[in-house]
Amino acid sequence: MIRLFSTASLATTILLAGCISTPVTDPPPREPIATNCDARSAAWSVGLTATDEIIDRAWEDANARFMRVIRPNKAVTMEFNPERINFELDRNEVIRAVRCG
Structure with a gap:
């Protein structure tokens, strides 16, 4: 019985050791x-009516x-794309804002 208890105790200690967290450090800042x-x-x-010609030229x-092109009440994804222009x-x-992302 003592041997079973020792084995169970050892197994529990090993399993709990995996739960100990190590401090997380922030990664170094990235280049822009x-x-x-x-x-x-x-x-x-901005302020002009969004015709195909205006959008194409601004793009x-x-x-x-x-x-x-983002219209009122239109569902859009939230990911940031630095190569995309949003109207x-x-x-x-009427174009109310122009943003990259």
Whole structure:
């Protein structure tokens, strides 16, 4: 019986040793993400009606690889893409904001 208790005690000690946490240190800061998107270059489009021509020209001016038009109540993903330009429109199809991401 003592041998069974010793074996069980040893097994429990080994299992619990795996639960001891080690302090987590923060990783070193990363270099800023290089992005091609420049929303400032497309800022001229804010306040204009979002026609295909306006969106295409602003997209090109922003030098973004991807483009997304966000309309009111439209579901969008929340991931950040530094190569994407976002055009936020109001109900009247007027561009209210231009952002990279």
